[in-house]
Amino acid sequence: MSEVRNLKVALLGCGNVGAQVARILIDDADALAARSGARLELSGIAVRNIDTPRDVELPRELFTTDAETLVKDADLVIELMGGIEPARSLILTAVRNGACVVTGNKALLAQDGPTLYEEADKAGVQLSYEAAVAGAIPILRPIRDSLSGDRITRVLGIVNGTTNFILDQMDTTGAQFADALAEAQRLGYAEADPTADVEGHDAAAKAAILASLSFHTRFSLDDVYCEGITKVTASDIASAKEAGFVIKLLAIAEKIESPDNGSGISVRVHPTLLPREHPLAAVRGAFNAVFIEAENAGELMFYGQGAGGTPTASAVLGDLVSAARRLVLGGPGRTETTTGYVQPLPVEASTTSYYIGLDVADQPGVLARIAHIFAENGVSIEIMRQTIHRDSSSAVESAELKIVTHRASEAALAATVEAVKGLDVINSVTSVLRVEGV
Amino acid sequence: MSEVRNLKVALLGCGNVGAQVARILIDDADALAARSGARLELSGIAVRNIDTPRDVELPRELFTTDAETLVKDADLVIELMGGIEPARSLILTAVRNGACVVTGNKALLAQDGPTLYEEADKAGVQLSYEAAVAGAIPILRPIRDSLSGDRITRVLGIVNGTTNFILDQMDTTGAQFADALAEAQRLGYAEADPTADVEGHDAAAKAAILASLSFHTRFSLDDVYCEGITKVTASDIASAKEAGFVIKLLAIAEKIESPDNGSGISVRVHPTLLPREHPLAAVRGAFNAVFIEAENAGELMFYGQGAGGTPTASAVLGDLVSAARRLVLGGPGRTETTTGYVQPLPVEASTTSYYIGLDVADQPGVLARIAHIFAENGVSIEIMRQTIHRDSSSAVESAELKIVTHRASEAALAATVEAVKGLDVINSVTSVLRVEGV
Numbered sequence: 046m047s048e049v050r051n052l053k054v055a056l057l058g059c060g061n062v063g064a065q066v067a068r069i070l071i072d073d074a075d076a077l078a079a080r081s082g083a084r085l086e087l088s089g090i091a092v093r094n095i096d097t098p099r100d101v102e103l104p105r106e107l108f109t110t111d112a113e114t115l116v117k118d119a120d121l122v123i124e125l126m127g128g129i130e131p132a133r134s135l136i137l138t139a140v141r142n143g144a145c146v147v148t149g150n151k152a153l154l155a156q157d158g159p160t161l162y163e164e165a166d167k168a169g170v171q172l173s174y175e176a177a178v179a180g181a182i183p184i185l186r187p188i189r190d191s192l193s194g195d196r197i198t199r200v201l202g203i204v205n206g207t208t209n210f211i212l213d214q215m216d217t218t219g220a221q222f223a224d225a226l227a228e229a230q231r232l233g234y235a236e237a238d239p240t241a242d243v244e245g246h247d248a249a250a251k252a253a254i255l256a257s258l259s260f261h262t263r264f265s266l267d268d269v270y271c272e273g274i275t276k277v278t279a280s281d282i283a284s285a286k287e288a289g290f291v292i293k294l295l296a297i298a299e300k301i302e303s304p305d306n307g308s309g310i311s312v313r314v315h316p317t318l319l320p321r322e323h324p325l326a327a328v329r330g331a332f333n334a335v336f337i338e339a340e341n342a343g344e345l346m347f348y349g350q351g352a353g354g355t356p357t358a359s360a361v362l363g364d365l366v367s368a369a370r371r372l373v374l375g376g377p378g379r380t381e382t383t384t385g386y387v388q389p390l391p392v393e394a395s396t397t398s399y400y401i402g403l404d405v406a407d408q409p410g411v412l413a414r415i416a417h418i419f420a421e422n423g424v425s426i427e428i429m430r431q432t433i434h435r436d437s438s439s440a441v442e443s444a445e446l447k448i449v450t451h452r453a454s455e456a457a458l459a460a461t462v463e464a465v466k467g468l469d470v471i472n473s474v475t476s477v478l479r480v481e482g483v
Numbered sequence: 484m485s486e487v488r489n490l491k492v493a494l495l496g497c498g499n500v501g502a503q504v505a506r507i508l509i510d511d512a513d514a515l516a517a518r519s520g521a522r523l524e525l526s527g528i529a530v531r532n533i534d535t536p537r538d539v540e541l542p543r544e545l546f547t548t549d550a551e552t553l554v555k556d557a558d559l560v561i562e563l564m565g566g567i568e569p570a571r572s573l574i575l576t577a578v579r580n581g582a583c584v585v586t587g588n589k590a591l592l593a594q595d596g597p598t599l600y601e602e603a604d605k606a607g608v609q610l611s612y613e614a615a616v617a618g619a620i621p622i623l624r625p626i627r628d629s630l631s632g633d634r635i636t637r638v639l640g641i642v643n644g645t646t647n648f649i650l651d652q653m654d655t656t657g658a659q660f661a662d663a664l665a666e667a668q669r670l671g672y673a674e675a676d677p678t679a680d681v682e683g684h685d686a687a688a689k690a691a692i693l694a695s696l697s698f699h700t701r702f703s704l705d706d707v708y709c710e711g712i713t714k715v716t717a718s719d720i721a722s723a724k725e726a727g728f729v730i731k732l733l734a735i736a737e738k739i740e741s742p743d744n745g746s747g748i749s750v751r752v753h754p755t756l757l758p759r760e761h762p763l764a765a766v767r768g769a770f771n772a773v774f775i776e777a778e779n780a781g782e783l784m785f786y787g788q789g790a791g792g793t794p795t796a797s798a799v800l801g802d803l804v805s806a807a808r809r810l811v812l813g814g815p816g817r818t819e820t821t822t823g824y825v826q827p828l829p830v831e832a833s834t835t836s837y838y839i840g841l842d843v844a845d846q847p848g849v850l851a852r853i854a855h856i857f858a859e860n861g862v863s864i865e866i867m868r869q870t871i872h873r874d875s876s877s878a879v880e881s882a883e884l885k886i887v888t889h890r891a892s893e894a895a896l897a898a899t900v901e902a903v904k905g906l907d908v909i910n911s912v913t914s915v916l917r918v919e920g921v
Contacts, residue, residue, distance in 0.1 A: 065779070069632070069779065073632075073634075076634070079699075080631050080632070080699070081631075175629060181777075181779070181780035181781060181783065182783060183621075183625035183628075183629030183630065183783070186624065186625065186628055186629050187621035187624065187625060187629075190621075190624055190628075190801060190804075190805050191613060191621030191624050191625075191801040191805075192621065192797065192801055193518050193519075193800075193804035193805060193808075194507070194511075194515060194518070194797060194800020194801045194802075194803055194804045195797040195800065195801065196511075196514070261517075261518070324765065324786060327762065339619075341503070341507065341619070341793045341794060341797035341800070342619035342787060342788065342797035342798070343619060343787065343788045343791075343794050344786075344787060344788065345619065345620060345621070345786065345787035346784070346785075346787065347783075347784075347786075348762060348782075348783065348784035348785075348786070349780060349781065349782060349783035349784065350780065350781045350782070350783075353781075355779045356779060356780050356781050359630065359633040359777060359779035359780035361632070362631075362632020362633065362779070363628060363629040363630055363633065364632075365632055366628075366631035366632045367628050367629075370631075
């Protein structure tokens, strides 16, 4: 291997993922060289503070605080600093200098991806970001390459491990949200400030990236409707469970032909009911999975670890070896195909099935009055089930009505729920949740 | 798009998959051109008999019986004829002529892949075959590219839809093998002569391909130990079910450090017990899935349709667009990295857990005598459970002993079973099955 080329790799950031990437670059240097066709030489690691303690012991001479100089001398740049600046400027410097860039920075991509993609195209270099969505799971490359001859119609993703862990805990133990969150924090699955996860912002950034690649267009975070899991109650979960469903926080991107809003793509994140037989329903704990429906391929699912230093490092290194192979072959890169702008649709234009729980008076004619309101608003009922709770003397304590609708628009559903609330026979509306996979 | 390049695509074979590929090439020409950066012009379809009725209506002037001439004039060749010859010679002609080749021919790849890969490397063209394993599921590209910076340690695949359908039927309805097979044939999931599927030959060819890519080496069908599902009984299934397992036909490729046989790769296909919580256990009907364990990425699973004209066409077209993109960029292809020869291990060198069902006499000391034999042969018992069946007068009718072992070698297990059979307290050995995923 004496005439093998040397490629300089600059690493920006040395947190959880960065430290593992550095370790693997050093420990597995020979295997990576054999697979790349070039030696991948870690030329330096840019950090804010050299003396910060790291998870992994790494040669001190590799560290520098001068990211700019490091980037200018690199063939390949790995950006794992997170945040918008200076990550954005450093990536642009790298790209304009002809370096290929690997990043896991979903926030940056969701906010300003189009600028970065265009600059990379202009410079003829690769910008890859498999680590930005669903950690270790190879999902972006299959969408970009393997499904390039197909038409994706819908993507449903469990792309945030923290919220999946919390919802799974609630489902398994019957815990309330606050208790499940505390448990997730205790086990290291949730951060001290869990806002970005539980409010769905992290999933929304990933939804924007998934939607852009799947539909050959460019969506930003602003195009994503976002609803977190903080309002999901133990009783929502119990009630869904009894009806054969599990509640998951899904990132959804789907093609919609809407008579009112025109056709386009709906991109959204919200708690969603899934039938227990759906492949995504079996995704437990902090695992991630992405379920894809394509015109020809049909249903596909990709499952694995969505976070963690070592798993995410696997995705970073896959991108790095692929970029190195391209450099060795001499061909310019082409990171994605964008064939045009497709309209992102407002959440009102999306249609889903709904699950509605009602606490009703046990009177004759109640069901008929409720059914009438649904019909009036154009919302078709698929399943309606009434459960009567009695006390020990067989007197009726309460009556519970559970309704699963056929696909309906957000607007029609909202109008239906408003009208139902106005009925004197309704004590309360206990759940309104979206259903997928039926 | 006036200055867009034109690439000539020759299609060899027009069966189930080929007809769908032709249809999509014609119907989706504009979208495929946008994604490839070149127009993919279907220049002809080579068939044995032009007048054979097809699933799809296609322009008659595209058909030819002269495959050789068609191939010589093509930039991209899609081989979907199946069988060894003339497919092999035509692929070699294409490659030597500088055309990129896409094939779904698993039998040819498993038998003579190395010759084809070498010729493609020599000519600097791409030879891709995503459609050869697990139909529509993007699995080969993720292994080759996304996991190129990781080390795969084990692959477990449900890669044959027919056998998965049959085993799922047996599991769901309690049917015997013969009845489940008849049902599969009636529904079109099994062929009139089901040998290649039920004896595991189809899965074995896919195992050879998966193992080669996963371990950067070259295995052929001869390196794969193969056992089909024809001997799996309804009582095996029932007994596994009661113990919390499901039986699947798995294609397994794993790295083994064996003190006796040296380290190497074990590649095998056999009926296997999986715990019901394992992600592969939820793969129902004719669906396929591949479960991968990698050092850094951890556990990954890829799920989807493993057969069918349209789904498999999706994989063919993904390969075609990727190959076209490379041609447009001008870079030569590099289809896989083979970094050396790794020893394939005989099945005796592999270790798995085993499930053993015994019909025993209900006598004091039976368990101890059996446990002693296991210990003598170095097979460690994980779970041992005895069930006593009594008739209506509470007299013992029979006693059933179920044993799950820790990982043991095939040789040690075989010796153990032989010794157990010799005990006078054993009425019969009812099941000996391998277990994975524990």
